[in-house]
Amino acid sequence: MRHFHTDFAPFDTLYIHMPFCSVRCDYCAFYTIAGASEKVKADYMVGLLEEIESIAKYTSDMRSIFLGGGTPSNFTENELTSLMNCLHKHLRIPKTCEFTLEANPQTITKEKLNILKSGGVNRYSLGVQTFHEHLRQKIGRIGKVDWVERSLAFFEENKLKNFNCDLIFAIPGQTMEEWQYDLERIISYAPKHISCYSLMIEEGTPLYKSGMQEGDPELSANMWLKAVELLEKQGYKHYEVSNFAKPGYECIHNRDIWYGHPFLGVGPAAHFFDGINRLANPADIQKWLQKAPYEIDEISKNARYKEIFMSGLRVKEGWDWGQFHKKFDPTFKERHLKVLNQLQADGLLKNTNESIFLTQEGMLMSNYVFREIL
Numbered sequence: 001m002r003h004f005h006t007d008f009a010p011f012d013t014l015y016i017h018m019p020f021c022s023v024r025c026d027y028c029a030f031y032t033i034a035g036a037s038e039k040v041k042a043d044y045m046v047g048l049l050e051e052i053e054s055i056a057k058y059t060s061d062m063r064s065i066f067l068g069g070g071t072p073s074n075f076t077e078n079e080l081t082s083l084m085n086c087l088h089k090h091l092r093i094p095k096t097c098e099f100t101l102e103a104n105p106q107t108i109t110k111e112k113l114n115i116l117k118s119g120g121v122n123r124y125s126l127g128v129q130t131f132h133e134h135l136r137q138k139i140g141r142i143g144k145v146d147w148v149e150r151s152l153a154f155f156e157e158n159k160l161k162n163f164n165c166d167l168i169f170a171i172p173g174q175t176m177e178e179w180q181y182d183l184e185r186i187i188s189y190a191p192k193h194i195s196c197y198s199l200m201i202e203e204g205t206p207l208y209k210s211g212m213q214e215g216d217p218e219l220s221a222n223m224w225l226k227a228v229e230l231l232e233k234q235g236y237k238h239y240e241v242s243n244f245a246k247p248g249y250e251c252i253h254n255r256d257i258w259y260g261h262p263f264l265g266v267g268p269a270a271h272f273f274d275g276i277n278r279l280a281n282p283a284d285i286q287k288w289l290q291k292a293p294y295e296i297d298e299i300s301k302n303a304r305y306k307e308i309f310m311s312g313l314r315v316k317e318g319w320d321w322g323q324f325h326k327k328f329d330p331t332f333k334e335r336h337l338k339v340l341n342q343l344q345a346d347g348l349l350k351n352t353n354e355s356i357f358l359t360q361e362g363m364l365m366s367n368y369v370f371r372e373i374l
């Protein structure tokens with residue numbers, strides 16, 4: 001069924017796309033189905049379990065599994081139990097495997113938590129976004145602030161320590177004081193990991209169609225700097241442009257992917273990377289259920305290595321040249337020396353004999369840096 005470069009198998013990293021949400025947020029550009037019937041969700045689950053079985057032979061002991069969406073916590077207890085049973089029947093999931101589930105505040109219950117916990121889920125990611133009701137409304141974010149607060153209290157009561165919270169900043173009209181309040185509020189719940197994303201208004205989304213413009217770039221840059229300042233002061237390591245973690249709690253799954261680690265993906269619209277090509281399941285549940293072939297983003301090896309180089313550069317320590325050259329492209333530095341020197345002279349990156357990484361200024365202007373390298 002699968003035709004990717006099995007030279008890179010066995011895989012130890014798996015992404016499972018669970019594309020269902022109760023309603024759609026106005027800024028959402030992910031493939032997700034809002035308000036799907038129970039029948040569609042049940043068909044999906046059958047297809048998903050089959051797909052997991054079909055990829056099992058390409059896997060080794062799992063290093064990370066990520067249940068993303070959509071809203072994976074939206075599934076019923078029975079469905080989550082079937083999924084956990086299937087994963088354990090077909091994959092080898094050691095205790096060391098980082099096993100994350102994305103949850104939305106209003107859908108997580110004690111019963112579900114028990115099922116997930118006994119299935120090995122040991123990390124949660126919660127879409128908080130903002131503690132301001134009027135900003136939630138502005139971006140059409142599902143759920144009220146008190147739902148978010150109840151979920152965070154629920155995490156505390158159940159002694160769930162290893163969780164991430166996503167926050168959004170640079171919402172048009174959002175003030176620096178409101179952003180600082182969101183940061184302080186989230187810090188008070190002591191998540192081990194915090195992701196801060198500036199609001200992107202992507203084509204095709206309701207926000208885009210409404211004509212909303214992205215916030216003032218200068219205020220957005222200052223909000224990002226505020227996040228770095230406050231979170232670092234609280235002992236969070238700023239380890240990637242948008243990500244912060246307490247020591248030892250960086251997200252293994254995302255970090256591996258940023259560094260070009262091959263991974264498998266299952267579910268409609270799931271992406272996967274076989275070490276050479278990027279592949280994507282159809283972003284259409286009916287086509288996926290009919291097992292329509294996945295799309296292959298075939299580009300030259302050099303173009304792929306350039307892409308991996310830039311994605312790894314988002315991580316604070318950047319690349320160890322020896323490793324990048326050994327694993328990917330032995331002449332990369334030599335071929336790009338002129339532009340790298342120029343970016344270094346502009347104070348945007350630091351390029352030494354051993355390694356290369358973005359400065360704080362470079363992180364702020366990462367899109368510019370990547371355009372220059374391209």
Ligand code: SF4
Nearest residue numbers: 021024025028069070
């Ligand atoms: S909860 Fe997440 S996946 Fe679902 S609609 Fe909102 S942003 Fe999209």
